[in-house]
Amino acid sequence: MTEFHPNALCFGEEFPATGAPCLVHVEGHGLTVTVLSDADAGERRSESVPFSELTVSAGGLDHDQLVATWRGPTGQRTLYLKNPDVIRAFRQGAPDHLTIPLERAAEQVRQVRQRHRMVWSIVGGALLASVLGLWFGSDRLVELAVDRIPIEWERKLGESAYYDFLARQEVMKDGPAVTAVTEMTHRLTDPIPKNPYPFEITVVKSDVINAFALPGGYIVVFTGLMKKAESPEEVAGVLAHELNHVLQRHGLERIVKQLGFVAVVSIVLGNPPGLGGVMKQLGVELMTLKFGRAQEVEADLTGLQLLHRAKIDPSGMITFFQRLAEKDQGRVEWLSTHPMSSARADRLKVELADMPKQIPEPFTFDWTKVRATLGGHAGGSP
Amino acid sequence: MKSEILYPGAFPMVRVELAEGEHIKAESGAMVACSPTIDIESKMEGGFLGALSRKFLTGEKFFFQTLRASRGAGEVLLAPTVPGEIVVLELDGVSEYMVQKDGFLAGADGVTIDSQMQSMSRGLLGGEGFFILKMSGKGMLLLNSFGAVHKIELKPGQEYIVDNSHLVAWSTTTTYNIEKATSGWVASFTSGEGFVCRFRGPGLVFIQSRNPGGFGAWVRQFIPVTE
Numbered sequence: 001m002t003e004f005h006p007n008a009l010c011f012g013e014e015f016p017a018t019g020a021p022c023l024v025h026v027e028g029h030g031l032t033v034t035v036l037s038d039a040d041a042g043e044r045r046s047e048s049v050p051f052s053e054l055t056v057s058a059g060g061l062d063h064d065q066l067v068a069t070w071r072g073p074t075g076q077r078t079l080y081l082k083n084p085d086v087i088r089a090f091r092q093g094a095p096d097h098l099t100i101p102l103e104r105a106a107e108q109v110r111q112v113r114q115r116h117r118m119v120w121s122i123v124g125g126a127l128l129a130s131v132l133g134l135w136f137g138s139d140r141l142v143e144l145a146v147d148r149i150p151i152e153w154e155r156k157l158g159e160s161a162y163y164d165f166l167a168r169q170e171v172m173k174d175g176p177a178v179t180a181v182t183e184m185t186h187r188l189t190d191p192i193p194k195n196p197y198p199f200e201i202t203v204v205k206s207d208v209i210n211a212f213a214l215p216g217g218y219i220v221v222f223t224g225l226m227k228k229a230e231s232p233e234e235v236a237g238v239l240a241h242e243l244n245h246v247l248q249r250h251g252l253e254r255i256v257k258q259l260g261f262v263a264v265v266s267i268v269l270g271n272p273p274g275l276g277g278v279m280k281q282l283g284v285e286l287m288t289l290k291f292g293r294a295q296e297v298e299a300d301l302t303g304l305q306l307l308h309r310a311k312i313d314p315s316g317m318i319t320f321f322q323r324l325a326e327k328d329q330g331r332v333e334w335l336s337t338h339p340m341s342s343a344r345a346d347r348l349k350v351e352l353a354d355m356p357k358q359i360p361e362p363f364t365f366d367w368t369k370v371r372a373t374l375g376g377h378a379g380g381s382p
Numbered sequence: 383m384k385s386e387i388l389y390p391g392a393f394p395m396v397r398v399e400l401a402e403g404e405h406i407k408a409e410s411g412a413m414v415a416c417s418p419t420i421d422i423e424s425k426m427e428g429g430f431l432g433a434l435s436r437k438f439l440t441g442e443k444f445f446f447q448t449l450r451a452s453r454g455a456g457e458v459l460l461a462p463t464v465p466g467e468i469v470v471l472e473l474d475g476v477s478e479y480m481v482q483k484d485g486f487l488a489g490a491d492g493v494t495i496d497s498q499m500q501s502m503s504r505g506l507l508g509g510e511g512f513f514i515l516k517m518s519g520k521g522m523l524l525l526n527s528f529g530a531v532h533k534i535e536l537k538p539g540q541e542y543i544v545d546n547s548h549l550v551a552w553s554t555t556t557t558y559n560i561e562k563a564t565s566g567w568v569a570s571f572t573s574g575e576g577f578v579c580r581f582r583g584p585g586l587v588f589i590q591s592r593n594p595g596g597f598g599a600w601v602r603q604f605i606p607v608t609e
């Protein structure tokens with residue numbers, strides 16, 4: 001008695017639902033199907049089926065099995081063949097009326113598989129592209145996500161960080177410096193068509209030479225920066241630059257980039273509520289937010305345009321940037337987030353030369369008087 | 383290799399007796415206890431890439447453990463993570479089963495485990511993900527379920543409709559289509575997808591009497607939300 005090595009499953013009335021393991025031989029006239037009639041005793045029973053009684057099709061989960069059916073002595077029989085050798089022998093031995101539909105079915109399977117492969121490679125490619133895109137900071141996707149965030153969200157985010165910060169600072173509530181900065185801001189923002197941001201600006205008493213903008217339109221200027229400025233146009237230049245970080249939503253872009261893929265997807269798919277908690281924690285990090293080089297260039301150039309539209313002399317911006325860079329860089333906070341390079345100044349000069357000339361309108365205040373109210377000049381002692 | 387299910391019901395455990403030299407592959411974490419003659423090896427079935435793809439694509443654990451009776455005969459006790467029944471199937475070399483990723487508990491060494499990609503629509507709508515495990519070969523296969531296991535026997539051409547979140551395993555002689563559930567089928571706790579599988583025989587379909595996703599959602603409602 002040799003060991004029984006089944007190569008197919010046979011289904012029928014007297015067989016279990018799993019199908020009976022059976023041994024199929026392809027012979028000249030048809031198939032011989034052997035099943036174990038008594039597994040314990042090793043008894044076998046064979047049944048011969050002529051090709052003429054068979055109908056065949058492709059079946060099974062992946063349509064990769066050869067299904068042969070016929071009427072046996074005890075009712076309908078269904079055979080599931082998977083073994084490639086048996087299938088090959090069947091194709092070779094079977095008459096045309098059986099193999100033609102079979103080849104047709106096989107061709108269909110091949111086509112379906114090819115289509116699956118194609119769809120999968122497209123899906124895989126798209127996934128890979130979007131992952132890689134985000135990995136290398138695809139600005140297109142980030143922009144797409146940022147576009148979905150409403151201004152109120154942005155304002156809430158900036159607002160909490162702004163008041164948190166101001167609570168720890170000595171704020172200048174009024175006086176000539178505040179009036180001057182307010183006038184500059186109005187000059188700059190009033191000509192902006194459809195400006196969605198109600199800008200708020202605060203002067204902080206501190207020798208730190210810095211100014212920054214938070215998402216939603218919250219601007220902080222330190223008196224240290226104002227003391228360094230020899231003309232109001234120089235301060236206005238920094239303000240024009242910072243205002244454009246807000247207008248171009250640079251802060252939001254950075255946040256979206258930092259939060260990464262999941263946040264981007266949830267925003268793009270229209271699920272921003274989940275972002276609330278994350279944004280709260282991000283408030284602190286906003287202070288140290290460093291913009292990308294492309295964003296700085298954009299803020300410089302749009303800042304220049306803003307100055308032009310406000311009829312403020314844009315050359316002040318360039319000279320101030322350059323003068324700040326000349327002095328010892330370590331003490332100028334603003335330069336730590338805005339590294340000054342000759343390329344940067346050159347680009348601004350070229351841009352400025354291309355702009356139509358106009359006669360600037362002076363501010364209504366006297367800058368030397370404003371500066372005098374700020375206390376001792378930087379470097380001197382009050 | 384002999385197996386016996388202890389404490390049948392919600393919290394079963396299975397005892398597998400191994401002769402010297404025999405071994406069994408188990409889902410990592412399934413081993414509860416074993417004789418001192420058993421060595422535990424973490425082996426990456428299907429090589430490193432195979433294991434990696436299983437890990438990322440099916441969510442299956444990176445490693446299967448191989449429990450080998452290398453120093454004499456012994457026994458191992460295995461149990462699944464979730465409460466539910468254990469089913470023993472004997473693979474005969476021709477029968478093959480597709481197993482949903484959480485359904486595998488252990489298999490004799492003659493059992494081959496493959497990650498298989500489903501067709502696009504099945505993967506997208508089926509809820510088991512794009513990848514499922516295909517079990518073939520010869521020997522004992524242990525499956526586990528969430529809740530009790532119910533076996534559906536399908537004759538050739540016979541159809542049956544199953545909520546996809548209750549699927550555990552099915553024979554490869556069956557075929558199925560994903561269909562959008564009619565309103566009555568929409569499970570209240572599931573993610574609301576409401577898709578069902580229409581199976582067509584011949585073959586077996588194993589389903590579980592509880593839906594893990596539904597249970598998870600039910601538990602979540604008692605966990606206070608932290609802001």
Ligand SMILES: [Zn+2]
Binds near residue numbers: 242245291296299338
């Ligand atoms: Zn900047």
